Amino acid sequence: MYPPGVAMLGGIVYRLLGIPIWLTWQIAGVVADTLVIPLLYGLVMLGLGHARVARSAMPIYALFPPAWFNAVSMYTTALVPLFAALSCYALLLAVNSAGRRRLVMLLAAGLAVALCGYFRSDYLLIGASFFPALWLAQRNFWLATWQTALVQLTALVLLLPWAYRNHEISQRWVFGGSNTGGTLVTGLGDYPNPWGFGPRDQDRWREASDAGLVDPFDFDSDLHFQMVFRQAIAEHPGAYLRIVLSRFGETLAEPLDSGLAPPADAPHGSAIRSGGAANLIAAAKAHWARGLAALAVLASNLGWAILAWREWRKRPLILIPLMVAVYASISHVFTFLLPNFLMPGVFAQIIGLAYLLARGWRENAAIGPAAAEQRTAPA
Numbered sequence: 566m567y568p569p570g571v572a573m574l575g576g577i578v579y580r581l582l583g584i585p586i587w588l589t590w591q592i593a594g595v596v597a598d599t600l601v602i603p604l605l606y607g608l609v610m611l612g613l614g615h616a617r618v619a620r621s622a623m624p625i626y627a628l629f630p631p632a633w634f635n636a637v638s639m640y641t642t643a644l645v646p647l648f649a650a651l652s653c654y655a656l657l658l659a660v661n662s663a664g665r666r667r668l669v670m671l672l673a674a675g676l677a678v679a680l681c682g683y684f685r686s687d688y689l690l691i692g693a694s695f696f697p698a699l700w701l702a703q704r705n706f707w708l709a710t711w712q713t714a715l716v717q718l719t720a721l722v723l724l725l726p727w728a729y730r731n732h733e734i735s736q737r738w739v740f741g742g743s744n745t746g747g748t749l750v751t752g753l754g755d756y757p758n759p760w761g762f763g764p765r766d767q768d769r770w771r772e773a774s775d776a777g778l779v780d781p782f783d784f785d786s787d788l789h790f791q792m793v794f795r796q797a798i799a800e801h802p803g804a805y806l807r808i809v810l811s812r813f814g815e816t817l818a819e820p821l822d823s824g825l826a827p828p829a830d831a832p833h834g835s836a837i838r839s840g841g842a843a844n845l846i847a848a849a850k851a852h853w854a855r856g857l858a859a860l861a862v863l864a865s866n867l868g869w870a871i872l873a874w875r876e877w878r879k880r881p882l883i884l885i886p887l888m889v890a891v892y893a894s895i896s897h898v899f900t901f902l903l904p905n906f907l908m909p910g911v912f913a914q915i916i917g918l919a920y921l922l923a924r925g926w927r928e929n930a931a932i933g934p935a936a937a938e939q940r941t942a943p944a
Contacts, residue, residue: 568742569727570684571641587639594643598636601912602627604650609916611657612883613876615923622919626912631858634824635908645685645909652677652716653886653913656695659712660702660882671712675719681909682724686741687896688909689724692717694892698884701877735784744782746790747773752901753797756808760797812902816894818863820855821904821911855904865914868921886913 574593575586584592602623609619626632635642652674659670675692682689692713699709724740731739747769754762762768766781769790773781776789798805869887876883893910897903 568641568683568686570644570680573683590639590643591637594636594639597644597647598632601632601646601650604647604654605912605915607654608650608657608886609883609919611654611661612885613872613880613916613920615920617923618916618919621923622915625919625922626915629861629911629915630823630825630854631821631904631908632911634822635905635911638822638824638905640905640908641685642905642908643684645681645688646912648677648680648684649688649691649889649909650886650912652681652691652695653889656699656712656716656885657882660699660885671715672719675716676723678716678720679723682720682740683727685909686745687900687906688892689720689740690717690896691889691892692720694888695885698881698888701884702881731784737784739784743784743787746787746792746794747781748901749794750790750797753794753805753808755901756811758808759801759804762797809898812898813894815902816898816907817866818859819904819907820852821858821862821907823854823858825854861918862914864921865916865918867917868919869914869917871924872917872920883916886916889913 571586571590575589578584578589579586605622605626606619609615609622613619632646635646637643655670655674655677659667659674662670674695678689678692681691695716696709696713699712700706703709721740728738728740731737731743735743747766750762750772751764751766751769753760754764754768769781769786772793773779773786773789776786778786778789780786781790869890872883873887890907890910890913893907897906
């Protein structure tokens with residue numbers, strides 16, 4: 566059902582050291598999340614050259630409760646922020662290099678993207694998302710094209726063993742998991758909809774049984790539910806568009822999970838969306854921690870808007886980490902959106918918040934000596 570990263574990591578450590586998978590996963594999440602902090606400093610210095618922003622980004626991320634929770638939650642997103650940040654860092658080094666070193670860094674970026682795919686199949690295509698930033702940074706369409714292609718193809722090649730295993734089972738080359746179709750339909754059911762889809766996995770089990778299928782998340786059901794998803798959009802495209810627009814609005818101020826459980830009777834998810842103003846007020850009181858996280862995300866997006874407006878012509882390399890956050894949002898806007906699905910892009914969003922706090926609205930604030938010249942290597 567899921568990509569094999571969790572099982573591989575947990576199984577190897579258990580065989581070698583006898584440590585339970587759940588403990589391995591939590592330790593790995595904490596270590597990975599800790600390593601993101603110095604990477605953030607490097608990303609800002611390489612991409613923007615602003616020491617104050619770089620120094621601000623580290624404690625903001627380190628003290629951001631949703632990042633803590635993601636690290637120890639045992640979600641499949643726990644390690645992906647590290648791999649996504651590493652791919653960005655390798656790309657920044659590649660653009661500022663030439664010859665063999667550039668090639669090595671591009672391959673390293675592809676390896677990092679592959680690791681993202683091994684733990685979250687919805688992030689196996691982030692390599693392709695770097696193209697706009699590479700093009701703007703180097704002003705060379707074909708150079709950006711081959712760099713993007715090399716990164717993404719490297720990732721797909723490294724995922725071939727998993728895809729081959731899936732081919733042996735399903736006769737299809739599947740680089741992700743077998744739950745794509747069911748997940749897409751659940752994404753539609755998470756909102757008021759004209760198709761009668763429910764928001765829970767139990768609804769998929771019932772629908773699979775009605776269709777004569779055994780498991781809603783195996784490969785046969787995957788094809789069935791992908792067909793159901795396409796037919797649903799064809800029948801009511803306006804309803805799907807409303808869902809997409811609603812998801813897009815949510816990504817602007819996503820209520821990320823900090824791990825603080827609300828009261829048992831608090832409204833959640835689809836109940837909030839369909840319950841009117843009373844449910845919204847009750848949800849705001851019960852989910853106050855998520856509300857604060859949503860405000861932080863909104864401020865981060867505002868900071869990125871200011872940063873991009875001021876800096877993209879002079880320092881376009883800083884857009885490389887932004888592409889991870891953009892990919893995280895766009896890919897889930899059209900498929901299925903839960904707050905933890907966006908966590909791999911939060912390290913990039915934190916850069917926007919750090920920029921807002923470090924520079925604010927000051928148009929002429931000093932950038933610092935490190936940004937006096939941002940070098941890009943010749944093609």
